[in-house]
Amino acid sequence: MDLTASPPIKRARRQSLTPVEEEDITGIRAILSDEFDRDIKLVKAHSCQLETKQQLQAVIQELSQKLPHFHHLKRVHDRSVLICPSSDIEASETLEQHLQRFAFSEHVLRALCQEVRVVEVPERMPRLRVQYEKTLRHWPCKFHPNHYSESLRNGSNFSSEQRRFHKRVAQLLVRLSRDVNAGGPVGICVDPRQPSIVAIAGGEASRSPHEHCSMLLVDYVARSQQGGATATDLTFAEDPEAGAKTTLRGIPTAYYEYLNKDEDCKHLEFGAETGRTDEVKQQQQGQGADNLAKFGPYLCTGYDVYLLQEPCLMCSMALVHSRAKRVFFLRTSENGALVTRFQLHTVRELNHHYEVFQFTTKQDAKLT
Known part of the structure; x- marks a missing residue:
C-alpha cells in the first residue's frame, strides 16, 4: 500500500520556535479528513427533460440497469433526469450514439435525447450539512447526517x-x-x-x-x-x-x-x-x-x-x-x-x- 499517494500531502504553516507556555x-x-473541509468538486453531466411524468418509470428503470451512475445523487430533479457523466461521451460521438451502445429501447432512447443539456453536479456525497446545503444549489444530493461528525467539526464533541x-x-x-x-x-x-x-x-x-x-x-x-x-x-x-x-x-x-x-x-x-x-x-x-x-x-x-x-x-x-x-x-x-x-x-x-x-x-x- 502506498501511504504517500492518498490523501494528498497537506502542508501546514510552520510552527514558530517560540516555546509554548x-x-x-x-x-x-x-484534525479531520480534507473531505470535511473542502468544497465538493463539481463535474459535468448530461441530462434531459422528460416531456411527461409517465415516461419516468421506464426511463429510470433502464438507466439504473444500463448506466448505473450517480449513486450519491437523486437521479431525477423535477422532470430533469441525469443520464451520464459528460466525460463518458467521446468527442467524436453524440449522446444518442453513446446511448445506442447500451441497447436502450427505442421509446426510452427517444425520451433521453429530448431537451438535452449539460449540468454541473457534486462529484461525491457531502459529509457535513454545510456541504449538503451548498450542493443543493446545483443538484439534489443524498445525505445522511452524522451528528458526531458535525460535533467534531464545530467543537461540541x-x-x-x-x-x-x-x-x-x-x-x-x-x-x-x-x-x-x-x-x-x-x-x-x-x-x-x-x-x-x-x-x-x-x-x-x-x-x-x-x-x-x-x-x-x-x-x-x-x-x-x-x-x-x-x-x-x-x-x-x-x-x-x-x-x-x-x-x-x-x-x-x-x-x-x-x-x-x-x-x-x-x-x-x-x-x-x-x-x-x-x-x-x-x-x-x-x-x-x-x-x-x-x-x-x-x-x-x-x-x-x-x-x-x-x-x-x-x-x-x-x-x-x-x-x-x-x-x-x-x-x-x-x-x-x-x-x-x-x-x-x-x-x-x-x-x-x-x-x-x-x-x-x-x-x-x-x-x-
Missing part, C-alpha cells in the same frame, strides 16, 4: 469537564518537558475511563526514530502489560502493593516523583489496569462499549495518547498498530504525519483508525 494553551480542535481535563494534560506536557526532560518531547498515555495516567515517556527528536517519544511511550505501555522491548537505564515507579489491580510499571520514577510532589497534580490518578484472567474476561465480555472495557488492556486499545510534538510517520504508524483510541498533540513538527505533511489517520485502507486533536494556543489566534 502552559497559559498559552486555549482550546482544542479535531467534548463536555466542559472533558475540555478542562485535556487542557490540564496538555499543560503537563509543557511542564514535564521543561522541568524533567530538558525541553525534549514528552508523551502521556491515559486510560480515559478513570481517567488515569498509564505511561509517560520523554524522547529526543534528534535520536533514531526507534527512540522517538511516541515509540518509547508505546513501549512503556507494553511494560505495564508485562511486555516492553526497549533497553533502558531508567527506573520505573513501583506498585504500591502486591496483587494491586493497577500497575505503575509504565511510568518512569523521575516523572512520577515530580508529579507527586506538585500540589497542582494532586487530582491526578496513576496506574494501568492489570491484565484480567480468562474467567473474568468471559464474565465481562458482554459489558462495556469497547474492547478495553470488555477484555482489559491490550497494547493501547481504548487509550488516549497526548504528545508535545506531532508524531512523524513511523511514530504515527506505531500508534495505529498499537490501536490507540485518540491522539492529542500540541506542537506541529516539520516531518509530522497527522497534519503537517500527511494525514495518516484518514487513510481508509488502514485496519485501525484513531481520532486526532490538536491543542490551540494564543499564538494560533494571532496568526489567523
